[in-house]
Amino acid sequence: MYLPKTEYYELPNKYNKTIVRLLVQSPTRMYVYWEVDEDSIKNFESKNLDYSSARPVLKIKNITMNYSYDIPIDPFTTNYYIEVKDPDCEYQVELGRIQNDEFVNLYTSNSAKIPRSNPVYVGDSEEVIYRNYIKLDMTDKFTVYYNKRRYNIDGSNPQDYTNLSLSTDFFTGANGQGAVINEGSFSRYENGISSMENISSFNKYEDNISSYSRYDETK
Amino acid sequence: MKEKGYLNLVLHAHLPYVRHPEADTYIEERWLFEAISETYLPLLINYEKLVNEGVDFRVTMNITAPLITMLTDKLLQQRYLRYLLERIRLAGKEIKRTKHDKPLNDLAKMYFYQFKEFYKVYKRKYNCNLVEAFKHFQDIGVLEIIACPATHGFLPLLNVVPSAARAQIAVGVEMYKKHFGRQPRGMWLSECAYVPEVEPYLREFGIKYVLLETHGITYANPKPLHGTVAPIISPNGLVAFGRDMESSKQVWSSICGYPGDPNYREFYKDIGYEADWDYIKPYISKSGHRVDTGIKYHKITGKNCNKEYYNDSNAKAVAEMQADHFVASRIAQINSVAPNMKNPPVITCPYDAELYGHWWYEGPYWLYVLFKKIHYNQDTFKLITPSEYLEKYPDIQECAPAISTWGAHGYNEVWLNPGNDYMYRHLNNIAERMHYLATIYQDPHPLQKRALNQCARELLLAQSSDWPFIITSNTMVDYAHKRVRDHVGRFNALADMIDKNEIDEPYLEDIEYKDLIFPDIDYKIYI
DSSP, X not given: OOOOOOOOOOOOSOOSSOEEEEEEEETTEXXXXXXXXXXXXXXXXXXXXXXXXXXXXXXXXXXTTTXXXXXXXXXXXXXXXXXXXXXXXXXXXXXXXXXXXXXXXXXXXXXXXXXXXXXXXXXXXXXXXXXXXXXXXXXXXXXEEEEEEEBOTTSOOOEEOOSOOSSOEEOOGGGOOOEEOEEESSOOOTTHHHHHHHXXXXXXXXXXXXXXXXXXXXX | OOOSEEEEEEEXXXXXXOOOTTSSOOGGGHHHHHHIIIIIHHHHHHHHHHHHTTOOOOEEEEEOHHHHHHHTOXXXXXXXXXXXXXXXXXXXXXXXXXXXXXXXXXXXXXXXXXXXXXXXXXXXXXXXXXXXXXXXXXXXXXXXXXXXXTTOBOHHHHTTSHHHHHHHHHHHHHHHHHHHSSOOSEEOOGGGOBOGGGHHHHHHTTOXXXXXXXXXXXXXXXXXXXXXXXXXXXXXXXXXXXXXXXXXXXXXXXXXXXGGOTTSBOTTOOHHHHSOHHHHGGGSOTTSXXXXXXXXXXXXOOTTSOOOBOOHHHHHHHHHHHHXXXXXXXXXXXXXXXXXXXXXXXXXXXXXXXXXXXXXXXXHHHHHHHHHHHHHSOOSEEEOOHHHHHHHOOEEEEOBOOSBOSSGGGSSTTTSSTTTTTHHHHHHHHHHHHHHHHHHOSSOOHHHHHHHHHHHHHHHXXXXXXXXXXXXXXXXXXXXXXXXXXXXXXXXXXXXXXXXXXOOHHHHHHHHHHSOOOTTOOGGGGO
């Protein structure tokens, strides 16, 4: 009978290759990890700079809105969580060191899109396009005009509200609770209030798969 | 009278690849046996009943490649039969033990006959192959099975190395075609994790639609006219159906959802934990840990009180009532949105398959009565699969879906946080190395080819989203860390051997035997 052998592995401490990688965690946070190899250090010093005394920084670049800022980091760190100021933007991170007030780049990361955490709001009207899902040709196109009203989550207190688009909105997760119902010249949710009554008992919709996790073996 | 709307019920059946031939039993293999006994067999038995009764129904199911592999693996099939025989024996002992306590005795008998029926159905009717069983229901048109990334990899975080995300999709589709004999039309993105970068790979491998979490639709651009009651199509032609929050909540919610009814079976009172040590010892883990046996005698009853005995017929009555409630809610929902829609609304309800049966014991029965009520008691809506809906109503509003997942808080936190972030530099490193190996070894000799293919397997197994998930859920944490170390370690060991052209054949054989997944994989998928 074949008896498989036992094994044990340790993950490598380093890969001896300079890299910076940007990963998205949420609309408000991203994660960067990096490594710097000997060649990059030599390259840095060949520019008449002192690697160990230069201040290490991460340069966070918001490509969509065209701004950047520096975050000082500890020389022995190899990863970092960055608070995102503007969601729904493309970001990129440069690892570098500052000497003589000048930023010297060591490596530039991949770019990554931070997701948005709210619906897309449009103006008073929206162009609606329909496509055939096989041929992908456009089969219908029209414009929807809106009257906008906002209701409290219990259906009370309707107010006029501009710049919102059609259909029932609810804000999920950390962004708070609220619901907006709109009446438009195309679609109306007159009975939307009654479905709101179902929603009002939802409160903050944070129920998630882990409450029924197959791995939840805690007692 | 033509129906006004549709219900698209989707069950996601996934387990991480857990198969340990190196030990006689392994505690984590129980996940599979419990899922078969509590979810897959009850679902199949109910599908069969419905078909025999002439009830028309539709369900969409995702059966992931690791699960397909385990369900068709001879060793695990044998171990499952052994598991069932142990349950039958234990239930038999329970009948004797409880003979003076009628309610308990009735329950023990219930379990005894249930396990015996499962044995008969599993061994004789389905010949131990549940994948064939599900395929049968797809072939007769009541089930639509969709594909999934190969090892349920979390694509947004793997896509830093594009060939890695592409290969997850390619191998997942390949596996599907092999077992179901046709091209999958839809895909279940692992954890409903969508980023636009995966669309080219989905298109390349013939996937027409995916399922997303609610905000993947409601945060789409432009904002969809009809929320989640209609699918959307991205500018590149990918159709997305979004989870309907209202119906999900009725089933899912741990506060007000159906599974929390006091008459339902209490998950956390199992004789594995309650019974006398000497009595139960042969039926729990060999290492002595008490584990679930599947024999549970109590009902939820309430919070913080003495749990009362379970009563099967009361529980079934509650399930019927809740099924009526669900049908009525859907009718009201469809009636309120349908009048102003171009196409009839479709309410998409995706769930973990394991909710039905494993976490919610009465779940499969609830589905069975629900399908009957939908068929017989009303004509406002029908069950439908996404493919059928698209065939009937192919004109879809164009909106770019939003980056989203169905994980806690709606994005990537569950899979990327201080407890598990360490693994990504390793996963990305081996993914890059695989791409490099695939590119330079155009014409390997047979032993090298085997090693290269095994590297691909190790990479895929390391990428399973289950490992970071388990770490976050704080359950079998050490096991998850070990799996990552083992697969990364095996990959690097084999890759080093390939580079030096000194392949240790016994070592390779050992690894091939342990990680016996994707037998036909071609490492060139990583070019």
